[in-house]
Amino acid sequence: MREKTTVPARKYSVRFKVLILLLLIVIPIWMFSFIGLDYSIHLIKEQIVASHESSLKLYMNEVDTQLDSVQQYLYRVIVDDNKVGKLLAAKNHSDYMLQKYILYSSLKNDALLLHMVDSVFLYSVEYDDYLSVDIEYPSNPYENHKSIIMSHIGKECTDPNFPIGRWTVVPMGNEVYGFYVVERDGFYMGTWIEMDRILGLLQTEENEIPVLVDNEDRILTPGVLKGKDHYPSTSIEAVTEEYLVVLVPSSVGNFRLGRLLESRNILENLPLLQYVLLILSGTSLVCLILGMSLLRKMLLLPLQQLSNVTTNIAEENYDYRIPLGEKRDEFYYANRSINELLDTLHSYKIDIYEATINRQRVELQLLKLQIKPHFYLNTLNMIYTLSRTGKYEMVQELAYNLIQYFRYLFRQDFDMVTLGEELGHIRNYFQIQTLRYPDCLDLQIAAAPQLLEVKIPPLLIQPFVDNSVKHSLKVQQLLHIQLEVSTEDIDGQEMVVIQILDDGVGFSGAVLEKIQKNERIVDESGEHIGIWNICQRLQLIYGRKATVHLFNRESKGAGVRLQLPLTNREGEKDEHTVGR
Incomplete structure (x- = not known):
């Protein structure tokens, strides 16, 4: 029996593979x-x-160069200039004021050398004296920053970590200042510059913002982001999403100069590229959908039809046909050839079916003709003997049973019989054998009345009863044969179960092995086609739904179990009845 062909799982289909x-x-x-x-x-x-x-970097190098020149000037004044030395060596206050004035005049004269800064200041810790020299520079609008300076140096110092000898940027209020301070024996000299002057000289374009950042990434000039209220802090990280940040560190101070570049202006031409990319992506998606639709129509559906054909052929259904359509392409001619092949297969199937029916009828006739000459001759001899001894009633009974036996055997108008007819034939056969062997045979038949109309193939049970009598019958020893008919539900289908049991010698191991291998049984009396014939007939009629099981009973004797589908009762259409 062929295994049922199933449709491939979706993940193994051609459509799925093409999509992937x-x-x-x-x-x-x-x-x-x-x-x-x-x-x-x-x-x-x-x-x-x-x-x-x-x-x-070019601008920062220029700024660092000018700041470095201021550093060198301050070092030269406080270390090498005698004026500072005389100021430190003043013996009294009047001498100190005189040397202070001389130093102030000297710094005024050097103002052109200090045009980069806004102011130079002097502070004496000993005299608690502060002096500021404002540089005369046209763009210098600033006043004295003594209070700011004094908060970082001297007696009022609030920032003990204020570095000496390095440019330091310090935010104060809304302004940011750059300081540079040197010290000698309690005398401080330094300079300061408002950092907006340096940022103001940094060339920027319309969408660029100059910015001053310390070494901790804090924006020291938050005013440049005026109107940007969505920046919650002055950290440089707060602006990186909207601005491209470019920073260059100073080599002489703790600050960095940089520019903030608006990203949307930098990438103003890229949105067009993004739109083009989105359009291309959408177009490719539409093309993919259209391509899948065309591919389905032109390739996948024809392949699906071919798959349906192979499935129907595997299931031996040759009535399926592929729609040809109007488009005469390669699939059209292939489908037309397949339809022609299906027509041929359908014709072959009918021929094979008819040949199978004829074969079944021939084998049935062979079984009917399987009459043992000794059985026929012995029965006639017994009739002769009984007639000579005057036992005419027994002669009549034996002759009647023999007539019924052969009438059933040589019927030509049936392919299926009822169970009741088959059991009647067995009783006629058994009555003949009982008359031949009195007190040697006992037959018990157990079958529910409603099962007597069940259809079965003719001569299905009698060969097994005959086999028990032939091989197990012994004179002066009673042979019990039990025939049971019942129904069972097996795998969801109602089945007729027929069992023939005896208490004779049982089957030999060789016979059981050959039956299991579906081989013909041959013993010393010649070829026994009865059992093998029944197995073949059941397979032809029911396929694998019917089974024949031969076994030896645990106590004693042989057993046969026939199992076949429950057919319709008399008067109903029987799907297992072969053509008439």
Whole structure:
């Protein structure tokens, strides 16, 4: 019996594989497009940062050079200039004031050398005296910053960590100042500059914001982000989402100069590229859908039809036909050839079915003709003997049973009989054997009345009863044969179960082995086709639904179990009845 062919799982279908193939092509294209766009943005930003860093470094180098020249001037004055030495060596207050005035005049004369800064200041810890020299510079609108200076140096110092000898940027109120201070024997000399002057000289374009940042990434000039209330802090990290940050550190101070570049202006041409990429992605998606639709119509549906054909052929259903359609392509001619093949197979199936029916009828006739000559001759001899002895009633009974036996055996108008008819034939056969062997045979038949109309193949049970009598009958020893008919539900189907049991010698191991291998049984009396014939007939009629099981009973004797589907009762259409 063929195994049922199932439709392939969806994940193994051609449609699924084609879809996966297209996705494996399209998805990498999308991924590479977006990765390429991201890389382009990153590359553009790197190039812009490199360009601005180059210009910022030039400007920062210039600023550092000027600040360094101021440092050198202050060191030269406080260390090498005799005026500071005489001021420190003053013996009294009047001498101190005289040397202070001389130093002040000297610093005024050097104002042109200090044009970078806003003011130079002097402070004596001993005299608690502060002197500021404002540089005469046209763009210097600033006044004295004594209070600011004094909060970082001297007796009023509130910042003991204020560095000496290095430019330090300190935010004070709304302004940011750069300080540089040197010290000698309690005498401080320094300079300061408002950092907006340095930022003001930094060339920027319309969408660029100059910024001053300390070494802790704090923006020291928050005023440059005026109107940007959505920045909650002055940390440089707060602006990196909207601005591209370019910073260059100073080599002489604790600050960095930089520019904030608005990202939307830097990448103003990239949105167009993004739109183009989105349009291409959407177009490719639409093309994918249209391609899948066309592929389904032109390839997948014809392949599905071919799959349906192979499934129906595997199930031996040759009535299926593929719709040809009007388009005369390769599939049209292939489908037409397949339909012609199905027509041929259907014709072959009918021929094979008819040949099978004829074969079954021939084998049934062979079984009917399997009459042992000794059984026929012995029965006639017994009739002769009984007639000579005047036992005419027994002669009549034996002759009647023999007539009924052969009438049933040689019937030509049936392929299926009722169970009651088969049991009647067995009783006639058994009555003949009982008359031949008195007190040697006992037959018990157990069958429910409603089962007597069940259809079964003719001569299905009698060969097994005959086999028990032939091989187990012994003179002066009673042979019990028990025939039971019942129904059982097996795997959801109602089955007729027929058991023939005896208490004779049982089957030999060789016979059981040959029956299991579906081989013909041959013993010393010649070829026994009865049992093998029944197995073949049941297979032809019921396929694998019917089974024949031969076994030896645990106590004593042989057993046969026939199992076949429950057929319709008399008067109903029987699907297992072969053609008439």
